[in-house]
Each structure stands twice: as C-alpha cells, then as structure tokens.
Amino acid sequence: MKSIPLLLMGCGGVGRQLLQHIVDTRSLHAKQGLLLRVLGVSDSQIMVIVPDVFTTGLTDMHLTEVCRLKSSGSSLQAMNSFGECQILKSSEVTKRIVDVAALLGRSTGLVLIDCSASSETIGILNRTIDLGCCIVLANKKPLTSQIEDYEKLVSNLCQIRYESTVGAGLPVITSLTRIIASGDTVHCVVGSLSGTLGYVMSELEGGKPFSQVVRAAKSLGYTEPDPRDDLGGMDVARKGLILARLLGLKINMDDIKVDSLYPDEMGPSLMTTEEFLDKGLPSIDTTIAERVKKSSSEGNVLRYVCTIEGSRCQVGLEELPKNTPLGRLRGSDNLVEIYSRCYKELPLVIQGAGAGNDTTAAGVLADIIDLQDRFP
Numbered sequence: 521m522k523s524i525p526l527l528l529m530g531c532g533g534v535g536r537q538l539l540q541h542i543v544d545t546r547s548l549h550a551k552q553g554l555l556l557r558v559l560g561v562s563d564s565q566i567m568v569i570v571p572d573v574f575t576t577g578l579t580d581m582h583l584t585e586v587c588r589l590k591s592s593g594s595s596l597q598a599m600n601s602f603g604e605c606q607i608l609k610s611s612e613v614t615k616r617i618v619d620v621a622a623l624l625g626r627s628t629g630l631v632l633i634d635c636s637a638s639s640e641t642i643g644i645l646n647r648t649i650d651l652g653c654c655i656v657l658a659n660k661k662p663l664t665s666q667i668e669d670y671e672k673l674v675s676n677l678c679q680i681r682y683e684s685t686v687g688a689g690l691p692v693i694t695s696l697t698r699i700i701a702s703g704d705t706v707h708c709v710v711g712s713l714s715g716t717l718g719y720v721m722s723e724l725e726g727g728k729p730f731s732q733v734v735r736a737a738k739s740l741g742y743t744e745p746d747p748r749d750d751l752g753g754m755d756v757a758r759k760g761l762i763l764a765r766l767l768g769l770k771i772n773m774d775d776i777k778v779d780s781l782y783p784d785e786m787g788p789s790l791m792t793t794e795e796f797l798d799k800g801l802p803s804i805d806t807t808i809a810e811r812v813k814k815s816s817s818e819g820n821v822l823r824y825v826c827t828i829e830g831s832r833c834q835v836g837l838e839e840l841p842k843n844t845p846l847g848r849l850r851g852s853d854n855l856v857e858i859y860s861r862c863y864k865e866l867p868l869v870i871q872g873a874g875a876g877n878d879t880t881a882a883g884v885l886a887d888i889i890d891l892q893d894r895f896p
C-alpha cells in the first residue's frame with residue numbers, strides 16, 4: 521500500500537469537507553493501493569498532530585471529531601482529551617510544519633494542503649517546497665501575491681497542484697496546462713469565474729433583494745469568509761491573475777481593472793462583515809434592483825465577467841444578451857471559454873458548479889491523488 525502523508529492548514533467549510541471526503545473514500549483508495557495518512561490539521565489557533573509522523577496518522581475517529589468540533593464553533597483544543605494527539609499553539613505551528621517537512625520531504629514525502637483563506641501561509645509553503653514536499657492549494661492568496669512568490673511556488677510543477685483555486689472542482693487549470701504544453705497559443709480566456717456572483721446575478725433576475733441573495737450565497741458555502749471579497753471583485757481578480765500568470769503574463773493584482781458592487785464606504789476597514797451584511801447591503805438593494813431592471817428591459821442580464829486577452833486582464837459587471845452562453849448561466853455555475861489556435865472560432869468551454877465546499881474539496885482531493893507518483 522502506498523502511503524501519502526498529509527498536513528492540512530485550514531479547517532473551515534472546505535477543509536472539513538476534505539477530511540470528510542478522505543474518510544468516505546478510504547475503501548475506494550485502498551482498492552487503488554493508496555492510503556491517505558493525515559498527520560495533522562491546523563486552524564488559525566491550534567494544530568492537532570500525531571507524535572509519530574513516520575508511521576501513524578490521525579484516525580478517522582479523530583478526523584470526524586475535528587470536523588464536529590469546528591462545525592459547532594468549538595476549539596480544536598478539546599482534542600487534548602484524545603491522549604494520542606499533540607496540541608500546538610499557533611506560535612508553534614510553523615516550526616512544527618517545517619520540522620515535519622524536513623523529516624519527510626526527501627523520505628516518505630509529504631503534501632501540505634492549504635485550505636485557509638490567509639496570505640500568511642506563503643512563507644511556509646515556500647519552505648515546504650524547498651524541502652522537497654508537495655503542496656496543494658484551494659487558497660488563492662499565495663498565488664496572487666508578488667510575482668516572485670508565485671514564480672517560486674510554481675518553479676517545480678511536479679510539486680504543486682492548485683486546480684481548486686479557479687473553478688473549484690472544474691478542470692480549468694488542467695485544461696489550460698494541457699493546451700499550453702501542446703504548443704497551442706491561447707488568445708483569450710473569458711468567463712464567469714465566481715460561484716457567488718453567478719448565483720447572486722441569476723437570483724436577482726427573480727426579483728429577490730440583493731442583501732437576501734448574498735446571505736443565501738454565504739449560507740450555501742459559496743462566498744469567501746468575508747463576502748466583500750466576492751462582491752468587490754477581488755476573488756474573481758485573484759482567479760483571473762492565476763489564469764493570466766499561467767498563460768505567462770508577468771502581472772500583479774495592481775495591473776487588473778476591478779469593478780466593485782459595493783461603495784468604498786462599506787469597505788472592511790470601515791465596517792465589520794456583520795455590519796456590512798445587516799446594514800450596508802440592504803442600503804444598496806434598491807440601486808442594484810434598478811440596475812437589474814434596466815438591463816432586463818433591454819433584453820439583457822448582468823454577469824460578472826473576467827476577460828484575459830493579450831496582456832490585459834479585467835473583471836467587472838457586464839450587460840449581456842440573455843441568449844448567450846454567459847447570459848444563460850444559472851446558480852453557482854462557472855463558465856470558462858478558451859480561445860486558441862486549435863479552438864479558434866468555437867472556444868473550448870468548461871462549465872459546471874464553481875463554488876461550494878463539496879465540489880471544492882473534491883477538487884483538492886483529486887489534486888492530492890494526482891501527486892501519487894511522487895510517493896514511494
């Protein structure tokens with residue numbers, strides 16, 4: 521049996537669902553000769569880790585308890601009632617991850633998984649890569665900071681997978697990587713890359729208030745921890761930047777034109793997320809409803825579109841005819857059109873659920889399995 525040791529950073533909606541998928545697919549993976557050995561799990565405060573990282577892993581009972589505690593809002597500290605686990609404070613976590621990476625990187629191998637929504641993980645991901653380990657990301661932030669960090673992270677493509685950062689479980693990165701590897705030239709990528717904004721825009725067409733549909737998107741697990749990341753266009757811009765960099769553009773976030781759906785005075789430095797949801801959003805319900813009504817009266821719909829063409833990447837709200845592929849999009853579906861030498865008149869189209877814990881965690885799990893040849 522091939523054993524793949526894993527360390528997971530981030531135990532929110534996606535991280536917990538990943539643990540659940542790992543437990544649920546034990547017999548499937550055993551038939552394929554694979555054992556996913558979860559050595560440790562961390563959130564922003566605590567890491568739970570096995571003392572012997574060479575041979576053991578957290579049991580399925582441990583993993584289920586981690587999910588139960590985090591879902592109920594409890595601290596992972598309560599895992600200390602399981603004698604077999606070590607509990608580390610956040611100040612001790614980085615050192616332990618690096619120690620484990622140094623021990624396992626060039627022996628059994630290790631996959632460090634980033635299901636956090638933090639930009640603080642960049643340093644540890646880079647050090648882990650240097651120690652010969654693999655990384656799998658759902659978190660877009662490490663890939664969308666300065667170009668030097670991005671180039672370091674992707675310097676050895678055998679060690680990194682990040683499919684879920686764009687399109688959740690959809691094969692967007694894989695498809696583009698294959699097209700590029702074949703020598704085909706990509707001229708343009710255009711699409712709706714936000715499950716949240718896709719859901720919000722199509723629900724608004726039914727006349728529901730903006731504030732209500734944003735709350736629904738949050739409870740369905742589509743939004744970022746702070747939905748302003750979605751509504752302000754930053755989350756789509758990050759996905760656009762990841763795709764643009766994959767296409768070879770040496771650009772940073774500052775080079776992307778981003779349209780926001782909420783005004784500056786509702787920004788994160790001026791109100792909390794709860795204030796934004798309770799007071800900020802309802803105050804713009806009418807403005808947004810009028811915008812939707814106006815576009816509908818002209819036979820159009822509003823869609824939040826990302827376009828990468830030449831050296832330009834831009835994201836923003838566009839009025840599109842109802843009867844176009846993007847105009848027909850419903851719910852959290854993403855749609856990506858890739859125009860290249862081979863896909864010239866008719867693009868390669870990738871469409872499907874683009875957000876949600878289940879599909880995102882499935883994408884992360886598939887990335888882990890895709891790395892299996894790196895393990896002895």
Ligand SMILES: NC(=O)C1=CN([C@@H]2O[C@H](COP(=O)(O)OP(=O)(O)OC[C@H]3O[C@@H](n4cnc5c(N)ncnc54)[C@H](OP(=O)(O)O)[C@@H]3O)[C@@H](O)[C@H]2O)C=CC1
Pocket residue numbers: 529530531532533534535562563564565635636637638640641658659660661684685686687688715741742743744745874875876877880
């Ligand atoms: N939901 C979706 O549809 C998709 C999500 N993603 C990405 O997946 C990631 C996770 O999303 P989601 O699960 O919804 O987010 P959540 O906010 O539910 O979870 C984030 C988790 O990360 C933990 N965390 C924060 N900082 C750190 C840190 N420095 N080290 C370790 N853990 C940390 C948080 O800890 P604590 O619990 O203590 O707060 C929390 O457990 C995000 O980056 C998101 O962009 C990508 C594609 C789709």
Ligand SMILES: N[C@@H](CC=O)C(=O)O
Pocket residue numbers: 685687688713714715716717742743744750755874875876
């Ligand atoms: N908040 C994101 C989740 C996936 O990246 C979205 O709505 O698409």
